[in-house]
Each structure stands twice: as structure tokens, then as C-alpha cells.
Amino acid sequence: MAQFGQFSLALAFVVTIYSIVASLLGIRFKNDKLIASGRNAAIGTFVCITMAILCLFYLLMSSDFSIQYVAEHSNRDLPLYFKLSALWGGQEGSLLLWGWLLTIYSAIVVIQNRRKHTAMMPYVTSVLMFTSLFFTTMHLFVVNPFTQLVTVQPDGSRIAFVPADGQGLNPLLQYILMIIHPPIMYLGLVGFAVPFAFAMAAMMSRQLGDTWIRTTRRWTMIAWFFLGTAILLGGKWAYVELGWGGFWGWDPVENASLMPWLIGTAFLHSVMVQEKKGMLKVWNMVLIILTYIMCIFGTFLTRSGVVSSVHAFAQSSIGGYFLAFIMIVLSGSLYLLTERLPDLKSENQMESIVSRESSFMFNNLILLASCFAIFWGTMFPVISEAVTGDKVTVGPPFFNRVNVPIAVFLLFLTGVGPLLAWRKASTNSLKRNFLWPAGIALAAGGILYFLGVNHFYSWISVVMSIFVTICIGREFYKGARARATGSGENFVEAVVNLTLRNTRRYGGYIVHFGFVLLFIGWAGQAFTSDSQNEAGIGDTFSMKQYVLRVDKLGVEDTPNYKSQKATVSLFEYGKKVAILYPERRVYKASQQPTTEVSIRSTLREDIYLVFSGSNPDGSKAIFQVYYNPLVMWVWIGGIILGLGTLIALLPNKKIPAKDSRAVRTQEAKQVEVGS
Amino acid sequence: MKRKQLKFVVGSAVIVLTLAFLGYSGFQESKSYYMTVTELYAKKNENYERRLKVAGDVVPNSIVRDGKAIKFTISQENNTLPVVYIGTDAPPDTFVDRAQAVVEGNYGHDGVFTANHMQAKCASKYEKEVAAGVRKGGEEY
Secondary structure, eight states: OOOHHHHHHHHHHHHHHHHHHHHHHHHHTTTTHHHHHHHHHHHHHHHHHHHHHHHEEEEHHHTOOHHHHHHHHHTTSSSHHHHHHTTTTSSSHHHHHHHHHHHHHHHHHHHTTTSTTTHHHHHHHHHHEEEHHHHIIIIIIOTTOOOOOOOOOOTTTEEEESSOOOOOOOGOOOSHHHHHHHHHHHHHHHHHHHHHHHHHHHHHOOSSHHHHHHHHHHHHHHHHHHHHHHHHHHHHHHIIIOSSSOOOOOOOOHHHHHHHHHHHHHHHHHHHHHHHHHHHHHHHHHHHHHHHHHHHHHHHEEEEEESOOOOOOOTTTTTTHHHHHHHHHHHHHHHHHHGGGGGOSSOOOOOOOOHHHHHHHHHHHHHHOOOOHHHHHHHHHHHHHHHHSSSEEHHHHHHHHHHHHHHHHHHHHHHGGGGSOSOOHHHHHHHHHHHHHHHHHHHHHHHHHTTTOOOOHHHHHHHHHHHHHHHHHHHHHHHHHHHHHHHHOOHHHHHHHHHHHHHHHHHHHHHHHHHHHHHHHHHHGGEEEEEEEOOOOTEEETTTTTTEEEEEEEEEEEESSEEEEEEEEETTEEEEEEEEEEEEEEETTTTTTTEEEEEESSSSEEEEEEEEOTTSSSEEEEEEEEEEHHHHHHHHHHHHHHHHHHHHHSSOOOOOTTTTTHHHHHHHHHHHHOO | OOHHHHHHHHHHHHHHHHHHHHHHHHHHHHEEEEHHHHHHHHHHHHHTTOOEEEEEEEOTTOOETTTTTEEEEEEETTTEEEEEEEESSSTTTTTTTTTTEEEEEEOOTOEEEEEEEEEEEEESSSSSSTTTTTEOOOOOO
């Protein structure tokens, strides 16, 4: 089986090269047959890598420990679904997954566009296959998942070696969310390869209108959706699995996924300016190049172990290859961009600082600033060591100091930006759109201040959240009311139809609202508190309005792990509200202890209980309890963000209204300010 | 430059400078020097003043819990460093004998390192050799 996997990889390597060569020669000699052949080869690559990944999966399922990857990431007693996640639990497997997803995307792109964009498509195929070639090369020559385990004999000869059992999967990865997290993350990171390929193809074929942007709008949003989902799932995983009470720690691996998301977000917004006004053409090219580079860089950061991290699942020599690839992509794409600069002239100019264009510009500016700061903070140990010899690291205060004000400003823009007119917003429209929301938000802010909310960022977060929520709510209300009067639909119907008729706009508002909720959850972080307690059976300890009582301390034994388990009753204002079961597990295969936290979540706050061990004489257990306000809003906000993105992906639906002309005039009045 | 564009330049500059200032102050507050135990001893005098992150392996049987503090010793290349950990967070799960630990805090003139943050990685790291005598396979399949 391993030989077959090996063969599939070798075949993929050859087919990928053929695809690039055929596409390029096809363009050169204007030969449609060669172009079609290159396209088919791209689909062939997908078939080959699929065979390879199925082989690896089979080897894991059949516990074939003669294969090094299987021996190191699985064991006989590992449950079936974790064997699936062992497929991408290690270096070789996760890179194979990356490569596989890329071939899936490539196959879909070439099939979807086989009769469209004939000038651009051969270039798109070759750019995608060029990326694929890098990964196939890695699979085949550098991090081969089908390598066999061997021992070296005293005389230097090597013989195959089959251990009785494997080392097992890292216990931290033995968690349901971790099965789906890596594929989702990669679906996001890999996804940006598609708009990048189209951007490059647009420049190579001199098709520099906004075709490449329109064609890839959905691809960009899908990639953005998966990447954002993965970041949130990663946060959720850190929260429930790592046991330190938080969901975001500015860890290099977290940063690695946030950076492409930030630039991707900037790109997603600024392409609208090009579609609408023919501006920012060069800028959009720069953004998509940077986004793609950050995606590769993020993979590099996660997989190479160049910056040490709690998530550092890997430490190896692949770094050099990635850096070389990044340099090639960066220099190639920037060279192409400078070549095409004369063709990328802006058709319009920025006029007023209070306009839609300008709000997009500021959005871009601070998203990039945020990414830049995170990049420096993450890479500073590496950079400072190279320059001064001292390895200087920076902590969360640095990241928070820069990013908190950026986030507040972004929040402000989510409310204001979509309501500003293009070119120049008139004083009248400003008054009409913002006077009431701002007034109400400030009045609420005044009341909050007198109630004792005087932490500046929390205060401004609440005020901004109210302001933005009213702005967004009013948009829906005005649009739906206009529709309802015109069409005779009831209000709810009108809201739904309104959204379905203009998914991009109203989906966008929903995304912005999700961001508001996420922000509220995140602002709750300013008010966390925690304590450590020693307690035996029957003992109690308290946290804010809660009292916790230890009812039972027991032991549990399963084939996969042994655990100490506590049963703790949670009382709120003297009333029993929940029973918590924090655990401390030791996984048998790896002998690594892990904490299974127990959490009681409400919309107001989470009580987060960690069983952190026993006191020296073993008579009492040590519990760490965290009080985390509003955390649930992070997850709720995330879900709404995702839903909004999905709505924005839908094609606009044509809904005949009972009196369509009346609706159109009513809606036109709205669009005048909004769209 | 036209007046129209001046506004954008000034606006952007104000934002960038503000962020740069915030970044600089956050950097000064949270920077720490990362080194191994040996490197710590090599430049002792400089290191009393700095905030440090020191990496070393936890010496077996050296972990002693003393109330909320945890005392232990880390070592690297025959150099040992006594550590007192007084953190708000419980030590990580991976903090066991022989774990690779990174302690963050200050080095005192009494030769004891006071840490308030700590990270630990299990000694039996997954991407290492399967067992003694086993080497990563080369060309043969």
C-alpha cells in the first residue's frame, strides 16, 4: 500500500509539471488542444494526490507501524475518528492535506471555467499548478508520509523495523474540534490561492479590468469564511482544551492564521472600490499578493517551528524550502506588478475624507497596520537575534496596546462606512444617518458612566457597539418598511426578501453585526478574575456570586487514558445551578497529562474549572477557577459572522413584489444613500 | 501636492504615528530576553536588570510545592538554575520532570530566579525518534 502511495505522489509530480508546461506552451502556440490537455492534467493531479491521501488513511486505519508516520501519530487503541485526525496530526500528513485541498480547488476552478475567460485560464492553471508543484515536491522529496521505519545496524546497514505499537496522537489533539480544525484552516489558507492565481493571470494576460475580481469574489469569500471559522475554532479549542482560561494568547501559531485573515479582510473591502470606481487597482494587486504570501507564511510558521509556541507541533527543516518558495512567489509577482503598472492607472481620485472610498481606505490602513504589528511582534525574536544576537520576545501587552484601539476604530467603521455616500457624504445625509444612533449611544454611555463603567476601552466598546447596532438595525428597518408598504408583505417577510434580493449588502450588514457581538464578548476579557483553591471532599470555595463544593474525587480508567475526576457542585446565590466534572488525564501511549476543564456557560459569564492536581500529601485537590464574563458572545458573534458570510455568498434572488414598481421606487430611495 | 490629498496624508500619518507610539510603549513594557541557562550565567551582570525568559530542562525530583509557590531547578549543559514560580496561573500540564521549561521573570542577586509565567513542553516530543536505536528512514521504501 505504501508503495502505491509513493507511486501516486511520483505520478502527481510528473502530471503537475506536465500541466504547467502544456498550459504555457498552449498559450505560446495558441494551441487549444494543449491548453485543454494542461487543464485535464490539473484534474489528474487531483486524482493522484487523492489516491495518495487515501493510501495514508488506509495505512493509519490498518495500524501499519512499519511506516514512520503511522508509528509516530497513531496507536492501536486510538479511536477511529482520531485516526482520521492523525491523518493531519503530523508534519507530513498536514502538508499532504494542504496539497490535496489545493488540487481540489484547482480542479473545481478549471472545470467551472473551462469555457470562460479563455485568455486568462491557461495562466490560472499554471499558477495554481506551480503552487501545487511546490507541495508535491515537498511530499515526494522532503516530508514523505510513506517513509518506512528503519534501524541502523552496527555495521551501518539499515533494516526495516516494525514497533509493536505506535506512539499515539498528541493528547492535545484528541478533541472533536481538532478533527475538523486543520482541514478548515487549510481550506481557508489554500483558498486564497485561487484569487491570487486569477490576479497573476490577469496581469500575465493583460486582462486588467475587474474580471478577475468579479470571477473570484466568491472564492475570496469562501476562503475568508473558512479562515475566520478556523481562527474561532482554534480559539474555542484553546479555551476548552488548554486550560488557561482564555481563548486568545497572541501565540505565534494564532498570529499565523490571523495575519492572512486581516489582509484578506482588507482585500475583500478594497475590491469594492475597484468594482465601483475603478480605483485602487495596484493596491488590490498588492493586497492579494500579500494575503497569499501570508497564507504560505502562516503555514511555514506553524509547520517549521521557527518560532516556539505552545502549539508547536513540529520542528523540522522544512523552513528553508518554504522561505525559498515565498521569495520566488514574492519576487515573481512584484516583478509582474511593476511591469504592468502603466496599465493599472486609477480611473478616479479620492475627493472627500468623509466618503465611502475614504472609509475603505482607513479600513485598509488599520488592518494592514494591525497585521504589520502582529508580524513584528511574532518575528521579533528571530529578527533581534539575527541583528543583535539577543533573542528579544514581546508579550501580549504589546499586541493588545496596538490592536485594541485598531479594533475599536474598525468597529466604528463597520457602523459608519456602509452608510456613507460614494465620493462625498453631504452634511445632511450625515445628520440623517448618524444623529440618532450617535445620540442614543452617547446617552447610554453617559448612564453607563454614572453606573460605574469607567474603564475607557470597555466604555467605548459598549458605546460603539450600541451605535453600530442601531445603524445596522435601522438599515434593515428602513429597507423592510419600504418594501412592506410597497409590496404588501408583512414586516418579517420583507426583511427576509430584502436580504435575499441584495445578499451582498445585507449579508455584509449581518457580518458587521456578528463582529459587534464578537467584540462585546472580547471586551468582557477586561473583567475576568481567577483564583486557586485547595479543597478536599465536602470543602467549598467561592468565586464572585458562586460557591463551589467538591462532592467526589474519583479515578477512571479507559484503554486510551487514565484520569482523576472530580465532581463539583456549583451554587449561584445559594441555589444549585450545575455540576462540573473537571478531569486530569494521563494518556497511556504518550504518558502525557492533560487537563479536561469543565465549563458552565451562560450569556452573562462562564465559570471555568480546572483540576490542576493534588497537594503534596495527596489529601486535597487543587482547583483553578476562572470567572470569564461574556465569553459566549464571542462564539455567538462568530456564528452570526459566518451566517452573514454565507448569505452574502448567495446569488441575489429575484422576488416579484405585488406592486414591483412601488417597491422599486421605495427601495431606490434607500439605495441612494446606502448602496 | 493638492490640498485634497493632503488631508488623507495627514489623517493617515496621525493614525500610523499613534499606533507606532502605542506599539513602542507596549514593546518596552513587555519585551523580555530569551536565553538558555548557560547564556544567563555568561552575561550575569546585564541580566539582573532585564526581564528574562530562560529555557532549561526540569531536573527530576526537584519540583517542590510550597503553598502557592512552586520551587524547582532547571538545567542545561551542566548549569543549573533554582527557580521559584509564583504565578496566578497553575503550571501547565506538561510541567513534569525532564520537561523542557521556559520560565519568565527576573534573576535575583541571590542566584534564584523568580518566575511569574512559565511554559513547558513534554520531553517525549512527538516528532522525535520512536525509540532508542530507531532512526528516521532514508531512501529505502
